[in-house]
Amino acid sequence: MSEHNDAVLLYHNPETTAHELLVDSQQRTxxxxxxxxxxxMEENPGVTMRLVTRSELLRCSEMARQLSEQGEKGLRLEDIKKEVSSRQGDILNYFMVAKEIGASDIHGTTLPGLTRIEMRVHGELETISELAEEDGKAQAATIILSMCDVTEPQFYAGRKQDGRVAAKFLRKVGLFGARYSHTPTADGLHFVMRVIPDDGDVVPTLEKLGFLPEQIRLIKRILRLPEGLIILSGPTGAGKSTTLRACSDLYLGRT
Structure with a gap:
């Protein structure tokens, strides 16, 4: 906290990467x-002030302390090379289980002494496995450093990172795509892998996805427009990626 008052904290938000000035709302006067x-504010031009509760101020202070202890040094592939093969096997096994049970995404949450692996099935998270805290962090580092083809060359547990899992790994488990992202938390790290099944050449139609006839006519009319922006939004697992594949198949079929 501050050397003058523990009601004020200059905080580097790891989620937004922005600098914030957190002020205890009960002591703002x-x-x-x-x-x-x-x-x-004079010393840090451009910093954003935000009023927060006492509990949030303490939580952010603790997170800042932990990140400071971890330092900014990132892990490189050579730092974990001995364990890469077995860690990759663990991740591929997660993907296979996710495909078998129809999970839309895989979650890993590290806590003091524990990592919980969960999968989202029909919108609900189900615990699949529990392992040591360090094993979870090692798995996250393995994904970033050795299994993604679009990412940074170093793993940083103290800030947000994301990446796209390479096709050579996805082919082994019959998946079309998978994206990875992680965010630091007050207790450790939370990482998520979004799973997109590979339907091969059998792309689902809009009818099979449950769209009504009038909705399908509207979508087809939109796809015929020469210009514009289409925004497809919805919660995790709602079918955004699958709908995009169906629409892309319709569009390509016309060209």
Missing amino acids: DVAVQQRVMSL
Whole structure:
């Protein structure tokens, strides 16, 4: 916290990568707090001030302390090379299980002394496995450093990272695509792998996806437009990627 007042925290948000000035909302009228805020804003032009609860201020302070202890040094592939093969096997096994049970995404959450692996099936998270905290972090590092073809060359547990899993791994488990992302938390790390099944040449039609006839006519009319922007939104597992594949198949069939 601050050396003058523990109601103010200059915080680097690992989720947005922005610098924020967090102020305890219950002490915002305190003269010492106001003076400290003015001083920090002068020293850090462009910083955004945000009023927060006492509990959130303490949580962010603890997260900042942990990230400071971890430092900014990232892991490289050579740092984990001895365990890469077995870790990759674990990840591929997760993908195979996800495909078998129809999971839309795989979640890993590291906590003090524990990593919980969960899969989302029909919108609900189901626990698949529990392992040591360090094993979970090692799996996350393995994905970024050795299994993604679009990502950074180093693994940073202290900030957000994402990547696209390479096709050579996806082919082994019969998947069309998979994306990885992780975010640091107050207790550790949360990583997610979005799973897209490979339907081969049998792309589902809009009818099979449950669209009504009038909706299908509207979609086809939109796809015939020469220009514009189409936004497809919805919660995880709602079928956005599958719908995009169906629409892409319709579009390519016309060209």
